[in-house]
Amino acid sequence: xSKHNILIVGAGGIGQAAGLILAExxxxxxxxxxxDISDQALKNTHDFxxxxxxxxxxxxxxxxxxxxxxxxxxxxxNTCEIMLDCLPxxxxxxxxxxxxxxxxxxxxLTEYVAETNEIIEIAKDxxxxxxxxxxxxxxxxNILGNYLYQExxxxxxxxxxxxxxxxxxxxxxxxxAPHFYAFTWSxxxxxxxxxxxxxxxxxxxxxxxxxLSDRQELMLQGTxxxxxxxxxxxxxxxxxxxxxxxxxxYKTLRYVGHYxxxxxQLDEIGDxxxxxxxxxxxxxxxxxxxxxxxxxxxxxxxxxxxTGRIRAxxxxxxxxxxxxxxxxxxxxxxxxAAPLCECARMLLQGEMKNGVNLQSEIDPSSFIKGPFxxxxxxxxV
Numbered sequence: 001x002s003k004h005n006i007l008i009v010g011a012g013g014i015g016q017a018a019g020l021i022l023a024e025x026x027x028x029x030x031x032x033x034x035x036d037i038s039d040q041a042l043k044n045t046h047d048f049x050x051x052x053x054x055x056x057x058x059x060x061x062x063x064x065x066x067x068x069x070x071x072x073x074x075x076x077x078n079t080c081e082i083m084l085d086c087l088p089x090x091x092x093x094x095x096x097x098x099x100x101x102x103x104x105x106x107x108x109l110t111e112y113v114a115e116t117n118e119i120i121e122i123a124k125d126x127x128x129x130x131x132x133x134x135x136x137x138x139x140x141x142n143i144l145g146n147y148l149y150q151e152x153x154x155x156x157x158x159x160x161x162x163x164x165x166x167x168x169x170x171x172x173x174x175x176x177a178p179h180f181y182a183f184t185w186s187x188x189x190x191x192x193x194x195x196x197x198x199x200x201x202x203x204x205x206x207x208x209x210x211x212l213s214d215r216q217e218l219m220l221q222g223t224x225x226x227x228x229x230x231x232x233x234x235x236x237x238x239x240x241x242x243x244x245x246x247x248x249x250y251k252t253l254r255y256v257g258h259y260x261x262x263x264x265q266l267d268e269i270g271d272x273x274x275x276x277x278x279x280x281x282x283x284x285x286x287x288x289x290x291x292x293x294x295x296x297x298x299x300x301x302x303x304x305x306x307t308g309r310i311r312a313x314x315x316x317x318x319x320x321x322x323x324x325x326x327x328x329x330x331x332x333x334x335x336x337a338a339p340l341c342e343c344a345r346m347l348l349q350g351e352m353k354n355g356v357n358l359q360s361e362i363d364p365s366s367f368i369k370g371p372f373x374x375x376x377x378x379x380x381v
Contacts, residue, residue, distance in 0.1 A: 005080040021338055034049075092116075093115055111133060164249075
């Protein structure tokens with residue numbers, strides 16, 4: 001097995017998880033380079049991976065320049081084959097340009113639409129592969145939706161469906177009134193996805209709808225939840241499937257009562273440009289952060305079989321904190337990092353094309369049955 005030099009930029013919780021998952025899984029033989037602008041973050045992540053893995057893996061720390069470049073940074077970019085971008089989404093275009101220049105594969109996590117569109121333009125003629133939005137949502141949930149779509153085609157001999165719905169909840173195991181929520185990870189971005197518009201398909205037409213404009217209740221494995229439109233989670237599916245699926249949407253799952261509380265806050269804030277910032281401030285003041293998290297993922301496709309009968313296929317996935325090597329990763333860490341690592345494997349092993357690879361273009365069977373996804377999500381299909 002050939003050794004792969006992998007650069008992870010961003011030495012936070014997801015960077016730590018990605019490094020540990022790559023080190024601990026035998027699917028790839030890796031040397032890891034961790035890049036960040038913080039000495040302490042680099043040391044923490046280096047120690048987390050080295051102490052966490054049961055394998056003998058080299059882990060190097062790289063101080064990244066805030067602007068421009070330097071000799072050490074250039075040497076690393078010329079040494080590595082792929083960059084896994086765990087930095088804030090606003091920095092993604094800068095990282096993508098470096099990968100084009102130095103001929104690295106690239107995979108990122110951000111749900112930011114503007115930055116994703118910028119990278120699509122940057123990488124359209126790249127000589128290496130770029131996998132975008134490879135976390136949980138967008139990311140895993142979309143590929144699972146595509147897997148169910150292909151299963152429906154195979155079972156019922158029809159590729160024109162009525163509905164694809166994708167839902168994810170990053171939740172605490174317990175939540176109390178009045179907000180019925182707790183932060184299980186970084187609170188940055190939670191309020192934004194409640195305020196920015198969501199992209200959906202209705203009657204085969206791609207449209208923008210206000211977030212939090214369609215609250216519904218549902219039962220999953222005997223537990224009541226509520227869902228609502230939020231921004232970013234649908235990835236490229238609306239455009240990719242609008243001619244094949246009548247209605248497509250992504251919604252965020254919460255405990256019942258949470259969205260009523262959010263609506264009360266937004267009604268008080270009013271129609272202001274800084275509404276998301278004010279909502280985030282209120283949430284931070286009123287909602288606690290906790291350690292005991294879990295992730296719930298739900299996908300469903302519905303349509304008619306070739307005999308005209310209405311059929312549906314659905315899947316629920318629950319992920320709790322998981323021991324990887326000697327470290328227990330939070331559910332949000334492992335479920336975000338594992339799809340990123342799986343896309344890295346697919347890029348390195350030639351299972352993705354050069355240029356941009358969006359969620360609808362990733363082979364769902366290879367991805368879902370891949371070693372890094374199965375390491376965290378199990379054998380779900």
